[in-house]
Amino acid sequence: MRGGAAALISRALAFTAVVVLIGALPWLSGNSPEYTVLRARYADRPATPEVLAQIRAELGLDGGPVAVFADWASGVLTGDFGTSWISGRPVLPGVVDAMGVSLTLMGAAMAVAFVVAALTCVPTVLSGLAGRPARGAGAAAAALTALPEFLLAAVLLIVVAVWAGWLPPYGWRGPEHVILPALALGLPGGGLIGRLLSTALAGAFTERWVHTWAVAGHSRPRIALAALHRALPGVIGQIALVVVGLTGGAVPVEEVFAIPGLGRTLLGAAAAQDIPALQAGVLLLLVLAGICGALAALARRALLGPAARSGDLPVPGPPPGRRRTWWAxxxxxxxxxxxxxxxxxxxxxYASAHGRLAAPSWALPxxxxxxxxxxxxxxxxxxxxxxxxxxxxxxxxxxxxxxxxxxxxxxxxxxxxxxxxxxxxxxxxxxxxxxxxxxxxxxxxxxxxxxxxxxxxxxxxxxxxxxxxxxxxxxxxxxxxxxxxxxxxxxxxxxxxxxxxxxxxxxxxxxxxxxxxxxxxxxxxxxxxxxxxxxxxxxxxxxxxxxxxxxxxxxxxxxxxxLSSADVARRGAPPGPASAAAVPGPSPELVAPAGEAVPVPVPLEPVRR
The missing domain is CATH 1.10.3720.10 (MetI-like)
Structure with a gap:
């Protein structure tokens, strides 16, 4: 079987497996659903076999796994995602409201991320326009990428909201409540996008067409835009992964700042064993990931234009220069x-041998x-x-x-x-x-x-x-x-x-x-x-x-x-699966005005967060 058909079948099977897994959650859960509902709705009723059987009938779980999955799947196709085991109300309206909050937060975070990424790429662009070799993003981008979202959220809450009192620490009631969580999500994401794009730009500026354009009299802004156009197709798929990754990072951020978003809703649903709400939320996240991937593919094809129909494989651009202090x-x-x-x-x-909240000392550093x-x-x-x-x-x-x-x-x-x-x-x-x-x-x-x-x-x-x-x-x-x-x-x-x-x-x-x-x-x-x-x-x-x-x-x-950056500097090439994972499918060539074939630069593989 040809690779394209195998990949298509593989995608269909993987998506089907995830949907089946989500639909089977009521049966995979270690707790019996009837006990969860009895504890949440009927705390005054005894857990007798008759009462538990009645609750199972109310939930429609007495038909067996196959019938329950078929009923759930048919309901999803008609827009009915089930009823909450805890509140007894339809789960879809609440999950959609939480999704709206999360999308608003993600939009603000992406705005922060793109600003940070643009600032990160400025030194690379200036070096490239001046004809100096650049190694990609510097220490600032690496430092931002190194900040876990949950740790950055805690630091911003403590320093900005609690100690300085500049912004509200909790809630979701106005624009001022968006700033801190957007920074907690956007700063690491922007550092990562900046590293990816800066590395791709560094490779683009080393290609010969840049010198040809400069000699032909093209302006520096036009050359910079052309380099960006060259670099984006190779990294746009990875940028989509960063956007999807913001969903996972939003869970601790929403928890720290008490934001009623989808991540916090899923966390509460898992803790309360509210399986229908959990199913609806995870399915929406799966759809969101698919939409981001599809948009990234469309954007990549739009950037490449007619060249997107080419079957040529990507050719890495010249790697950055090696740094002798990669190990520092x-x-x-x-x-x-x-x-x-x-x-x-x-x-x-484990010994509680000291005073409660004792301050640091020689004995307790x-x-x-x-x-x-x-x-x-x-x-x-x-x-x-x-x-x-x-x-x-x-x-x-x-x-x-x-x-x-x-x-x-x-x-x-x-x-x-x-x-x-x-x-x-x-x-x-x-x-x-x-x-x-x-x-x-x-x-x-x-x-x-x-x-x-x-x-x-x-x-x-x-x-x-x-x-x-x-x-x-x-x-x-x-x-x-x-x-x-x-x-x-x-x-x-x-x-x-x-x-x-x-x-x-x-x-x-x-x-x-x-x-x-x-x-x-x-x-x-x-x-x-x-x-x-x-x-x-x-x-x-x-x-x-x-x-x-x-x-x-x-x-x-x-x-x-x-370690990731040092490996690239030491070896002079992107680590691992950059060409395979970052640039899926056929990757075309762009042609410069002078007729020179310009290979697609391959960026760094993103650090999984």
Whole structure:
């Protein structure tokens, strides 16, 4: 079967599998639906078999999984998404209202993100117009990308709203309530978009047509716009992923600022086991992801014009120059993080031997928390929970990525669907099924983190299989399985393994984000996200309760982003699956006025947030 048909079938099967999963949530949930409804609606009625049977009949669950799924699916097709198990009212109006709030917040966040991205690209454009080689975005963009949304939201709430009193800390009642959450979402997103676009612009400005245009007398603004036109097709798909990723980042931001958006609604529905509301919200998010992907594809075709019908594969532009000090930032951030962890490992993280909210001292370098426990000890031991769990997740993602990636075009659908699901949304679904736990958090992050490794594997399989010494093996009687196991996999395994290791700090941040929302490990575990959530309520009078976990998270964030950037600087090329994952499908050539074929620059792969 040809690759295009396989990819199309793969997309259809992946979408169908997700819809079936959503429809099966009432049966996957570890709690019986009748008990959930009885507790919410009829607290004064005894849980007798007769009462439970009556409730099951009211919910229509007595027909079995197939009948219930068919009834739910037919209702969705007619606009009926079911009735809330908690309130007894139709779920669609409430979910649509929450979606409107979230879309408003996302629009404001994207405005912030595009402003930040534009400012980030200014130095690259100026260097390119001056004829100087540029390496893409600088330290400012990397620093913004390194800020987790939930941590930035907490800092803005504390500093701007609580301490300075400049803006309201909670609610959604006017334009002033949009500013802080939009900044918390837009600043990291803008840093990431800026890095992607700046790297693509740096590659575009090194192409020969830029010099030709300058010699021909074209103005600098026109050259800059042409370079932007050249760079956008390669990154617009990744920008769409960033937009979809804002949905996942909006969940903790909406929780911190008490915004009645879709993310907070889903979090409440999962906690209350209100499965119909959860089904409606997740399905709308899936539709939103599909719309963003379709719009990105249309925008890319519009930018490319007639060239979009070309079947040529993308050709990477000249890579940025190599930097001799690529190791400096990851070495410093990693060293500080390691020192913080080692300093806490030799202390007791559970003993309440100190005064409640005791201030920092020689005996307590980071003070004590609300239970009188040593914050430094809890941060150090929390690394074993957070980073140890992240290591297990990375290993699982590596195995899944290899297995799925070697399937070639059949991996297209699962990779695209998984890329559209932020870890927090997966965490909400896992909590709805199995409840909050460390294993649930690891499972949620694993479910959505293998896709970049699978895309990387698929790209390397295609590249290695096209080499002459591999293409001749079938003519010598070597079977496909033997070629794959004996030649292709040993060649790509070191590269994909290195890619997986680079994702370890980012995976730890995803696990910490779930812990911050109460979807991961539970007290008294010293997990970093949980430590931050426990200390956020005391930050006004005891800010040291959050300084330790916040510092560890910031260092891990800087390490994650700097490792990605350093790898590009050291190797002089984008890591991993940039060409396969970032530029799906046929990628055309643009032709400069002088007749020179201009290859499409391949940008960095985005850091999964």
């Amino acid at each position: 930032v990851p070495a410093v951030s990693g060293g500080l993080l390691l020192g913080l962890i080692l300093a806490g490992l030799f202390r007791d993280p 980071l003070g004590a928390d609300a239970a009188g426990r040593d914050v430094l000890a809890r941060v150090g031991h929390g690394a074993l929970d957070t980073l140890g769990l992240a290591l297990a997740v990375v290993a699982a993602c590596l195995v899944i990525g290899l297995v799925v990636g070697v399937s070639g075009a059949w991996s297209t659908g699962p990779v695209e669907v998984t890329n559209a699901a932020p870890p927090i949304i997966a965490g909400i679904l896992v909590v709805a099924v199995a409840g909050p736990s460390a294993a649930g958090a690891a499972l949620a992050v694993t479910l959505v983190s293998w896709a970049p490794l699978a895309a990387h594997t698929a790209a390397l399989v295609a590249e290695i299989s096209a080499r002459p010494y591999v293409r001749v093996l079938p003519l010598l009687g070597v079977g496909r399985a033997r070629i794959l196991a004996g030649t292709v996999l040993p060649t790509l395994l070191p590269e994909v393994t290195r890619h997986a290791i680079l994702r370890l700090p980012g995976t730890a941040l995803a696990i910490a984000g779930l812990g911050f929302l109460g979807l991961g490990q539970q007290p008294p575990a010293p997990e970093w996200g949980l430590l931050l959530a426990e200390g956020i309520g005391y930050v006004e009078r005891a800010p040291w309760t959050v300084l330790g976990p916040a510092g560890a998270l910031v260092l891990a964030s800087v390490l994650a982003v700097s």
